[in-house]
Amino acid sequence: MSFDLLAEPIRRYVRDQRWESLRPIQAAAIQHILATDDNYILASRTASGKTEAAFLPILSKVDFRQPGVRVLYLSPLIALINDQFHRVEQLCKYLDVKVTKWHGEASRTEKKKLVQQPEGIVLITPESLEAMFVNAPYSVPALFAQLQYVVIDEIHSFLGTDRGIHLKSLLSRLEAVTAARSFAIVGLSATIGDYAEAKRFTGHEERTKVLLDRASKDMLTSFRYFSAEDDGSDLPLALLKDLYKQTSTSKVLIFPNSRGLAEVIAVKLRQIADRVGGHDKYFSHHSSVDKEVREYVEHFAKHNQRQPFCIACTSTLELGIDIGSVDKVVQVDAAHSIASLIQRVGRSGRREGEQSHLLLYATKPWSLLQSLACWLLYGEGFVEPLRTATQPYDLLLHQALSIVKQLSGCPENELVARLRANAAFTTIPAEDIAEILAELQRINWLERIGPELIIGVEGEYTVNSRDFYSVFKTEPAFKVQHAGKTIGEIPLTPQVRENENLLLAARIWKIKYVDEPAKKIEVVPAHDGKRPIFLGGGGAVDVKVREKMLQLLISNSPHSELDAASQQELRELRQEFARFGLVEARHERPVLVKEAKLVLYTFTSTKINRSLAFLLNCLDVTVPYEYDDPTSSFTLTLSAVLLPDLLAQLQLYALDVEGHLLTAIGENPGLLDFAKWAASLPVRHQAAVLQERYFDFAGAATFLQTLRPVLSVQEADIPQESAR
DNA sequence: GACCTGCTGCGGTCTG
Numbered sequence: 070m071s072f073d074l075l076a077e078p079i080r081r082y083v084r085d086q087r088w089e090s091l092r093p094i095q096a097a098a099i100q101h102i103l104a105t106d107d108n109y110i111l112a113s114r115t116a117s118g119k120t121e122a123a124f125l126p127i128l129s130k131v132d133f134r135q136p137g138v139r140v141l142y143l144s145p146l147i148a149l150i151n152d153q154f155h156r157v158e159q160l161c162k163y164l165d166v167k168v169t170k171w172h173g174e175a176s177r178t179e180k181k182k183l184v185q186q187p188e189g190i191v192l193i194t195p196e197s198l199e200a201m202f203v204n205a206p207y208s209v210p211a212l213f214a215q216l217q218y219v220v221i222d223e224i225h226s227f228l229g230t231d232r233g234i235h236l237k238s239l240l241s242r243l244e245a246v247t248a249a250r251s252f253a254i255v256g257l258s259a260t261i262g263d264y265a266e267a268k269r270f271t272g273h274e275e276r277t278k279v280l281l282d283r284a285s286k287d288m289l290t291s292f293r294y295f296s297a298e299d300d301g302s303d304l305p306l307a308l309l310k311d312l313y314k315q316t317s318t319s320k321v322l323i324f325p326n327s328r329g330l331a332e333v334i335a336v337k338l339r340q341i342a343d344r345v346g347g348h349d350k351y352f353s354h355h356s357s358v359d360k361e362v363r364e365y366v367e368h369f370a371k372h373n374q375r376q377p378f379c380i381a382c383t384s385t386l387e388l389g390i391d392i393g394s395v396d397k398v399v400q401v402d403a404a405h406s407i408a409s410l411i412q413r414v415g416r417s418g419r420r421e422g423e424q425s426h427l428l429l430y431a432t433k434p435w436s437l438l439q440s441l442a443c444w445l446l447y448g449e450g451f452v453e454p455l456r457t458a459t460q461p462y463d464l465l466l467h468q469a470l471s472i473v474k475q476l477s478g479c480p481e482n483e484l485v486a487r488l489r490a491n492a493a494f495t496t497i498p499a500e501d502i503a504e505i506l507a508e509l510q511r512i513n514w515l516e517r518i519g520p521e522l523i524i525g526v527e528g529e530y531t532v533n534s535r536d537f538y539s540v541f542k543t544e545p546a547f548k549v550q551h552a553g554k555t556i557g558e559i560p561l562t563p564q565v566r567e568n569e570n571l572l573l574a575a576r577i578w579k580i581k582y583v584d585e586p587a588k589k590i591e592v593v594p595a596h597d598g599k600r601p602i603f604l605g606g607g608g609a610v611d612v613k614v615r616e617k618m619l620q621l622l623i624s625n626s627p628h629s630e631l632d633a634a635s636q637q638e639l640r641e642l643r644q645e646f647a648r649f650g651l652v653e654a655r656h657e658r659p660v661l662v663k664e665a666k667l668v669l670y671t672f673t674s675t676k677i678n679r680s681l682a683f684l685l686n687c688l689d690v691t692v693p694y695e696y697d698d699p700t701s702s703f704t705l706t707l708s709a710v711l712l713p714d715l716l717a718q719l720q721l722y723a724l725d726v727e728g729h730l731l732t733a734i735g736e737n738p739g740l741l742d743f744a745k746w747a748a749s750l751p752v753r754h755q756a757a758v759l760q761e762r763y764f765d766f767a768g769a770a771t772f773l774q775t776l777r778p779v780l781s782v783q784e785a786d787i788p789q790e791s792a793r
Numbered sequence: 794g795a796c797c798t799g800c801t802g803c804g805g806t807c808t809g
Contacts, residue, residue: 145797145798145799146797146798146799147798147799172799172800173799173800173801174799174800194798194799194800195798195799196798196799196800197799197800199799199800200799200800200801203801204801204802205801226797226798232798232799326794326795326796327794327795327796328795328796355796355797356796356797356798383795383796383797384795384796384797385796385797385798387796387797388797388798402794403794405794405795405796409796436794533801533802534800534801535799535800535801535802536799536800537800537801538799538800538801539798539799539800541797541798541799543798543799608794608795608796610794675794698794699794
């Protein structure tokens with residue numbers, strides 16, 4: 070039995086917890102981790118005891134009497150480190166092992182103490198590890214030479230992302246300073262689509278194994294439809310009333326996909342509650358709400374057993390911060406990915422035997438269709454596959470600077486060798502590295518002194534700035550304050566002016582004064598207000614979701630989870646598309662012919678749609694078009710007889726797009742805003758980054774090649790009455 | 794039709 074394999078102090082801890090039994094993932098992890106020195110990915114749903122699954126066996130195995138930090142825990146969030154610190158520290162009391170938090174908000178005294186006497190367990194963020202390499206390079210081997218285990222929490226949040234490549238590089242650099250030139254990695258993960266990708270993340274795919282607990286809870290799901298008001302602003306009142314009715318006596322999380330809507334929902338539900346004498350526990354939780362307010366909300370939710378409450382939130386409540394269990398999860402309009410839907414659903418019914426409720430509201434027909442498609446794919450066990458970039462030149466550039474700073478200069482051939490040996494950059498050939506290093510010297514970010522490369526004059530500004538430690542960009546924000554208390558932070562949009570109202574932290578405020586130089590906004594409470602406008606990029610919907618949407622349109626499958634209004638909307642959409650007589654959703658695509666225009670419904674991924682739009686811009690003879698991603702459609706001003714020619718031409722352009730990308734970057738450098746370190750690359754590499762991470766031209770070429778357009782002429786609109 | 798994430802070193806002032 071797994072329990073008997075644990076060290077005696079750990080067994081005592083388990084007994085003191087009065088757990089009835091170990092969870093399946095814990096039992097499996099104990100047996101495997103104690104038996105081998107392999108890497109493991111522990112995958113199971115939120116709150117299934119993954120932290121203990123990793124730490125019970127690791128603490129049983131590692132000899133902490135030897136000096137040096139023996140276990141390093143990496144987390145994507147400071148909040149998660151603070152959460153886990155309490156749990157791990159409690160466990161470590163049984164072993165007399167020291168646990169140290171190491172992040173930007175952690176005590177400097179504690180950090181100093183650890184450097185003087187390296188020992189035990191350290192909890193850290195990737196950015197703090199980066200900072201350590203750059204600012205205290207001697208501390209890295211001093212602390213970590215004896216490292217035996219690295220635990221990566223929420224590892225799925227790193228997969229397929231720039232931050233993940235950054236972390237992978239840091240782990241590779243860390244490995245190089247350890248005495249054994251290796252440590253074992255244990256990744257903790259939610260259910261994900263592609264475990265091969267998770268295995269590759271450790272840098273040693275062949276000795277990484279996945280322990281998977283697929284068990285999920287029964288879920289009561291219902292779809293509810295309320296048509297969006299014509300002016301398109303905010304939410305229909307009928308929806309809010311229904312939402313209130315469905316949630317007023319439960320513990321609820323509401324996910325409306327944007328910070329602005331989260332505020333609207335929290336304020337309006339509170340107003341309804343005020344009128345009918347309901348409870349007053351209405352909150353909003355997202356990145357613009359002040360940290361202390363957010364912590365209060367988290368604390369309330371976690372320690373409140375009986376009272377109903379309602380939190381309107383964004384993805385800030387998707388990752389594993391412990392807020393206890395909720396009765397109901399509400400998604401307003403389609404979630405942007407199935408991966409995200411899984412995380413949200415996992416927040417409910419977490420106690421044994423508890424039933425989870427999922428309410429899916431839609432306000433537009435296409436959003437209903439997407440939501441239903443996502444939910445069905447979720448039921449089939451599908452999760453979007455992740456693609457790790459194979460040409461992360463921008464991250465290589467960042468890490469090259471970091472390594473030169475770490476070593477206070479190093480010969481070029483050594484730098485190239487280190488980058489070549491780094492697990493994050495194995496796909497980048499030496500010639501490309503040489504080209505990038507040459508460009509860095511040209512712009513004075515690096516400088517050559519004899520055989521040595523050192524940080525150049527311009528580079529000093531970069532590596533010494535506070536912004537160097539992360540690989541993601543953030544917008545400047547203004548602090549919102551009332552009577553000396555900070556309520557949150559919002560970006561400066563045109564709406565932010567004196568005497569305008571805004572919604573924040575589930576309250577209405579009137580702007581009294583905007584202090585531009587100090588980046589502060591002074592507000593007072595008000596009674597009615599507009600929601601704040603937040604700026605952002607765009608979501609990317611997977612091709613599988615779009616194909617499922619088309620499949621739903623051409624089938625007659627009944628869906629009992631839909632309420633009457635949703636049934637009606639689906640029926641109408643199906644009738645609209647019945648005219649095409651489509652029989653399959655892989656290659657056939659509807660094309661509506663109306664007068665001088667064609668509407669091509671591509672039902673394909675956002676990235677392929679983006680690529681098609683880019684290709685349309687490349688044409689010598691331009692075809693005017695409008696592209697709409699929610700309906701995945703292109704309205705082309707083109708005669709139907711010319712469509713085959715157009716598609717053939719686009720296909721040719723898709724195969725040779727580089728020249729056009731170079732031109733586009735020259736005209737609009739903002740195209741690369743999504744990649745923080747790309748702007749200093751040679752332009753050829755900028756184009757490669759853009760091509761790989763923002764577009765999908767190979768996918769677009771295949772789409773065009775296999776596309777079978779099915780045309781149908783729209784009958785002329787017959788006016789209801791003759792014009793008066 | 795988006796969301797999220799993190800952060801050093803130094804000089805100054807205050808406290809015990």
